[in-house]
Amino acid sequence: MNQNKLFQQTRLRLALWYALVMAVILSLCGIGVYKAVSHAHWMTLDQEIESVAGTLHDSIELKLQQPGQLEPVIKTLLPNICVVGTRCISEPVNSERHTLSAIHQDHYYVRFFDNYGNLFATAGTYPKGLSPEFNRELWQTLKDNKGKVYHQISLTLHTQNNRDWGYIQVGRSIEDFNSYLDAVKLTLVLGSPIVISLVGLASWWLARLAMQPIYKSYRQIQQFTADAAHELRTPLAATQATVESALLMSQLDELEARETLQTLHRQNQRLTNLVTDLLLLSRLDSQPVPMRREICCLDDIINDLIEEFAALAIATNITLKSLILISTPVNIIANQDQLYRSISNLIINAIQYTSSGGKVIVALDRSDSYVVIQIQDTGIGIPQSELSHIFDRFYRVHSDRSRSTGGSGLGLAIAQAIVLAHHGSIDVQSELGQGSIFTLKLPCKN
Template identity: 40%
Template structure:
């Protein structure tokens, strides 16, 4: 019992320390921009640039805080879920429309593969968050001219959603850790892209609360495939 409490306390300490570190950087940028703006008179355009930076960093902080709250609710068992019958194929088709717009904006090709009408019980909002997170990651880390794809298949009463990309890929030594909280393969690039290393941890949690799991196959320089397996109704 004592050992279990000690482990829980250490996890909480680590979580708090990591969260503080993630919030410290955007806060420092906001403080620096505000200080510079107040030090002397500036042209209107310079003020706008400072305000734009402050707005972006505040948005980054808000995103981190929302993800931290999601994980905190998961840890405490207080998150509220609304399970219903969901046509997974229809949901993915709706999500694909958003992903295609994002791909076009970055100069990527988007491919929607087969999406049969498979039905499962789940929380629509959380499943949408799961698949949008995976697609957003794929788009972020795929250079212009690459391809992102989404497809759905069934085997042994399990639905499998595959999100593929032709992006940077993940070095093999990092693959076992990518679903850990605050873990980032390339910290500098993740920071530039607005990542805090929480998205995949949330994806893993959402898959698990639906009785499923998430897996990845990747090769550095050749892209990745994230597969979400969920039980059908």
Template identity: 40%
Template sequence: METGRNVDRLFKRKRWLLTLTYASVMGCTLGLVGYAFDRIVTNLSYRSVEKEIASLASNIHDNVEYKLATPGKIPADLYARIPELCPIYLNCQTQWQQQHRHTLVNIDRHYASFIDTWGKTRATLGIHPNVPKPSLSSLENSRWDHFHDRMGKGYQQLTLEIHTPDNQVWGYLQVGRDLTDIHEYLNNIHLFLTIGIIASEFIVVVVSWYLAGLAMRPLSQSYQQMQKFTADAAHELRTPLATLQVIIENGRAEYQHLAPELTSWLDQIERQNIRISSLVNDLLFLSSLDRPDNKPNLEPCCLTEIVLDLVEEFAIPATAKSIDICSDLDLDAQIWIDGNSEQLYRMGANLVDNAIKYTPAGGKVAISLTQNLNDISLQVKDNGIGISDANKVLIFNRFHRIESKSSPPQHSTGLGLAIVKSIVDVHGGQLTVWSQVDKGSIFTVKFISSLKIN
């Protein structure tokens, strides 16, 4: 389980996760709406251009078709009727670029070309784009065309077939439009949408962070209330449990000679009282570690001495189970860190106690302590029943106990490894476990050599 600091970080990560979820959903929604709006505006713009070109092409077609009596030839009176119509052998475009006057077409944006059935241009209107001449097959098969000239300028073009009065094919009429102003308009729309979406997404992130905080507030309050209830309940239980222990001792001293059978009853009551007292003490200890303002009293701690004390303390219970307990230490090079000696001793004691509990008779428990350039490693190794993969992710949860058919039931509160994990977290360390069923386990705690806790 997480300590107080880690729980705060957990709530912050969850708040960021909710914020990113809200922002992502809204960002995708805004993006889809912006994309749909952009597509609609683009389609409407190009449809408007197509209608404009079609209307101009129809106007030119209606004005000249009845005059074109011979296929591929433009009569002289048509040039008089349409002064801006320029034969292909004359350079009219330079003149039109210099003179802006009212013509049949807007020469700044539109153009028209008369092409005979052999694909040769006979006359033009307006400033024609600088593109290769179309092939005859493209004229016969094309109606609408979108292309760019050599300068990268975009055009939309319509090709119509022209007939003589006696219904012969005279040639083709191409009417097109420069799309520069349309592209500028669409680019402005794109820029507006991009800026709008980015600004909206920023607002969404801010609002999402606020809403995520509101959503997490009841969970945070519930967690704090649960912590407070656990601490208060454990604290209130200490007094009646201590009183019960006094009653047990007085009863054993005063009434044992009157009723010898009371001895076994009092022993059972005392064992259960000790278990409950141990559970209460563990809960109070965990509650103290969970407090956000919890700061362990730092002092230079000699881990070498702590390991030696652990071996000495657990030698008797290990011997009672015929378990060999040993340590791998370099007594000439003592290892020190900044930490809380009581908490570090309790961490080691819980690891060693678990190793002895879950190691069958004839087994071995080894404690090693090594120091590298950057870290200090404490290992507790046993050849006991091991831990399954399913239990590896659960063993550090509070009140979780491993049940195995190969070992007798253990009188455990299920808080030992949770306390170990909390102490390691408070000291900025890292706790890992390797284990295989029926082969044993290795618990490794790593601390930074120059540990400084704020």
């Protein structure tokens, strides 16, 4: 229960950190997007105003003759021009009568200043609350008395004989521009919590996926510890019981003492074998590539194993034979002792689970890239639901931990670890009541 709580807390912290980091990244991206959109629109706005102002400037400058005087022909370009201090000229706007139709849009205005910076004429949709003070800066952003924002450009005007005439300012309201940016900002502000919430849900799901291998590994360690403790406890309990029985006797004759020592020796040997297997698995886990490798002849290894287990096969009334499917010797680069141990574990496993009168066949073949070793038996077989677990450490198909076949449940795990350390593969095919086939594939010698 405590472990589950620990993993849930770890998952929550992982999800929160992930959501926090993503929130910071998304916030920075949102700010960057807003800055990029704003910059792009300011650039577009400047280009638009500069284009309109440049066209108007060039058109008017060709018609100016005296400094500070507007020629009547300018009225054709700016029909609604209004001279400060005089009656404003107001004519209906006809887009066919002039070329600068942009000036007559609701958000554009034009201002004329003389050489002394005095405002003396306006045109377009001129905001009356705008300050009449002249500013020589090329670009200005200013507000009227109602708080509305305008953006304008200032250009110098000359007469036809290149005398200074004054200045022209062309500007426009940027309310539509600010409204668009406000909409973008609002979208980002309102969208961020929704996106961050979705990221939070995704991070909780991703944290579960990330924690699954760790949780599985932790459960395997727990199971391994429990199984190892069980396996170690059995011979230790038998040893303790034997010693206690001997101590309760007033005296031991030579025969009883020898039997007691033989029992202790068997249990000690069982403990030694178990610890040796555990150390071998630990070494294979930490050092996946065998330390010492040499050229190994698989034909010789298989023949030696058939000879070694012949007596065991005869004692259990099982036919044990080899089947070499190729005529030339098969050599690979491997650790011979480990390879010998791996194949022997599979042969012992096949003999133990094959009933009297059955067969165990060890076949050797090769393809272009791999050497194939098959250990086939006619034993009890393995249920399909158990096939994915048979290489787990201390795992037994029968949960009652029967000792009828002996062993510690590490044989197949060791066989797989050795094959994987040699960059090979091992798999099993089995049918309940019909037998099993274990197939080893090892890379050929280059």
